[in-house]
Amino acid sequence: MPRLVHDTSAILDAAVRLLAAGSPDAITIAGVIREAAVSSGSVYHRFPNRAALLAAVWNRAVGGFHAELYPLFAGEPVAAAAALGRRTVSWCRANPADAWVLLAGLGAFEPAAWPAESRSAREADQARWDEHIRQLVTGLKTATGHETAEILLVVLDLPYAAVRRYLGAGRDIPASLEGIVERVIRTQLAGH
Amino acid sequence: MPRLVHDTSAILDAAVRLLAAGSPDAITIAGVIREAAVSSGSVYHRFPNRAALLAAVWNRAVGGFHAELYPLFAGEPVAAAAALGRRTVSWCRANPADAWVLLAGLGAFEPAAWPAESRSAREADQARWDEHIRQLVTGLKTATGHETAEILLVVLDLPYAAVRRYLGAGRDIPASLEGIVERVIRTQLAGH
DNA sequence: TTCTCTCTAGAGAGCAGACTCTAGAGAGCG
DNA sequence: CGCTCTCTAGAGTCTGCTCTCTAGAGAGAA
Numbered sequence: 001m002p003r004l005v006h007d008t009s010a011i012l013d014a015a016v017r018l019l020a021a022g023s024p025d026a027i028t029i030a031g032v033i034r035e036a037a038v039s040s041g042s043v044y045h046r047f048p049n050r051a052a053l054l055a056a057v058w059n060r061a062v063g064g065f066h067a068e069l070y071p072l073f074a075g076e077p078v079a080a081a082a083a084l085g086r087r088t089v090s091w092c093r094a095n096p097a098d099a100w101v102l103l104a105g106l107g108a109f110e111p112a113a114w115p116a117e118s119r120s121a122r123e124a125d126q127a128r129w130d131e132h133i134r135q136l137v138t139g140l141k142t143a144t145g146h147e148t149a150e151i152l153l154v155v156l157d158l159p160y161a162a163v164r165r166y167l168g169a170g171r172d173i174p175a176s177l178e179g180i181v182e183r184v185i186r187t188q189l190a191g192h
Numbered sequence: 193m194p195r196l197v198h199d200t201s202a203i204l205d206a207a208v209r210l211l212a213a214g215s216p217d218a219i220t221i222a223g224v225i226r227e228a229a230v231s232s233g234s235v236y237h238r239f240p241n242r243a244a245l246l247a248a249v250w251n252r253a254v255g256g257f258h259a260e261l262y263p264l265f266a267g268e269p270v271a272a273a274a275a276l277g278r279r280t281v282s283w284c285r286a287n288p289a290d291a292w293v294l295l296a297g298l299g300a301f302e303p304a305a306w307p308a309e310s311r312s313a314r315e316a317d318q319a320r321w322d323e324h325i326r327q328l329v330t331g332l333k334t335a336t337g338h339e340t341a342e343i344l345l346v347v348l349d350l351p352y353a354a355v356r357r358y359l360g361a362g363r364d365i366p367a368s369l370e371g372i373v374e375r376v377i378r379t380q381l382a383g384h
Numbered sequence: 385t386t387c388t389c390t391c392t393a394g395a396g397a398g399c400a401g402a403c404t405c406t407a408g409a410g411a412g413c414g
Numbered sequence: 415c416g417c418t419c420t421c422t423a424g425a426g427t428c429t430g431c432t433c434t435c436t437a438g439a440g441a442g443a444a
Contacts, residue, residue: 005392023300025217030431039393040433050432105360108215150372153354161353162345168297180342188379197422222401231423232403242402385444392439402429409422414415 006038008046015057016097024108027054054109055118059125061101065091066129073132077139078189081155084136086182088159093173103164144189154188198230200238207249208289216300219246246301247310251317253293257283258321265324269331270381273347276328278374280351285365295356336381346380 014036018026029050033040047053068091072083092099111119133156140151162181166173206228210218221242225232239245260283264275284291303311325348332343354373358365 023215023217025215028431029433041392041394041435044433045391048433107360147372149366149369150376152357153350153372154376157353157357158345158350161349165344165349168299174341177341180339180345184342184346184380188376220401221403233405233422233424236403237421240403388441388443390439390441393437395435395437397432397434399432400430402427404427405425407423407425409420411420412418414417 006036006042009060011036011038011043011046011053012057012060013097015053016061016101019057019104020097020100024054024104027057029053048115049113051110051113052115052118055111055114055122058101058106058109058111059118059122061095061098062122063125064095064098065102066125070128070132073136077136077143078186080136081140081151081189082182082185084155085159085185086178089163089173089178089181092163092167093175093177096167096173099163099167103160103167140189146189150188154185158184198228198234201252203228203230203235203238203245204249204252205289207245208253208293211249211296212289212292216246216296219249221245240307241305243302243305244307244310247303247306247314250293250298250301250303251310251314253287253290254314255317256287256290257294258317262324265328269328269335270378272328273332273343273381274374274377276347277351277377278370281355281365281370281373284355284359285367285369288359288365291355291359295352295359332381338381342380346377350376 011032014032015027018028018031018035027050029040029043032038032043032053043053047056069084069087072087073080075083092102106122111122114122136155137148137151140146140155141148144151159181162177163173166177203224206224207219210220210223210227219242221232221235224230224235224245235245239248261276261279264279265272284294298314303314306314328347329340329343332338332347333340336343351373354369355365358369
């Protein structure tokens with residue numbers, strides 16, 4: 001049989017390209033068919049419906065992002081937080097299309113409609129990620145005395161915010177941004 | 193004549209409600225007709241097309257937001273920056289529906305398709321806003337020595353990021369967030 | 385070679401949304 | 415009271431998207 005004439009990842013790449021050019025709603029099956037130059041039969045052979053495609057886009061992007069960050073949690077909390085912020089920016093700079101997926105947020109991918117398989121895959125990764133974050137926050141609280149909301153804001157939300165300014169304006173992320181983000185995080189976590 | 197049986201702002205309110213419940217693409221004419229319980233004739237009598245409706249939603253939300261912040265630019269730069277961050281959070285807390293408009297970003301409202309009138313109205317306000325920001329940044333650079341990218345990140349992007357965490361998760365913004373944001377801004381602008 | 389089973393192509397049904405069009409309701413004016 | 419002109423109601427058209435269905439291409443097994 002013509003074993004996988006089209007690569008599934010090429011279909012997801014096309015979907016992500018559509019996302020980067022618009023909103024997550026710009027990911028339509030019809031659009032992917034055009035962008036990836038495949039037939040609807042090929043798409044529906046892989047994904048039972050649009051929700052499953054969206055799920056695959058999300059899970060692939062977030063999975064890749066998390067996989068790259070997990071090693072950074074080892075070590076001293078403040079250093080880990082700084083590395084996390086720095087690497088978040090550099091990952092987005094290296095993967096701007098996938099960065100759009102993260103910035104759009106899970107909610108934009110209609111998780112309620114996902115097939116059970118996609119959902120449980122996501123929940124498994126999410127649980128693992130949450131546990132890492134929980135431990136980091138605990139470590140940072142004892143190390144710095146800051147409250148949880150402040151830590152989450154500075155360590156997790158701030159790097160995204162830094163990236164959003166550039167991607168949202170259609171500009172490339174400057175290399176200097178990594179250093180700025182790391183410096184802000186360190187300043188904040190150092191402040192008594 | 194039955195002078196304005198329906199209020200135009202009620203139509204915009206319905207549109208904003210749809211946005212808060214989904215993405216900006218959830219603002220459909222058909223959806224607004226249902227949500228506001230008006231006829232398509234009434235909607236099209238006010239807005240020539242969907243783009244004009246989106247423009248009105250954006251301009252109303254951003255106009256209200258900016259109007260509330262303009263007075264804060266007066267005075268000493270660091271204090272102004274702190275007030276700006278604090279007020280951004282409190283405005284979003286008081287106007288969560290309109291906050292969704294800001295968080296979605298101009299790009300999601302398809303400004304390329306706007307009628308000329310809406311576009312120039314936006315550009316006028318944007319120019320005024322940019323000028324205020326430019327002056328504030330200049331003041332902060334001389335006062336603190338920080339670079340532009342860092343100032344924009346901390347003063348403008350950080351408050352949005354703080355708000356996004358709560359709205360994105362469907363939670364109310366806690367009152368304590370204002371203080372956290374202001375403190376982070378002050379800490380950052382104090383760091384030599 | 386022939387058979388099988390996976391994968392692909394693409395037509396078409398069904399549906400939702402943007403927008404158009406026409407009839408008419410009714411406030412204000414004379 | 416009747417006329418006008420704005421605003422409203424809602425049916426209807428058209429476009430585009432999701433998803434289904436069927437025919438068939440072709441690798442690998444026998």
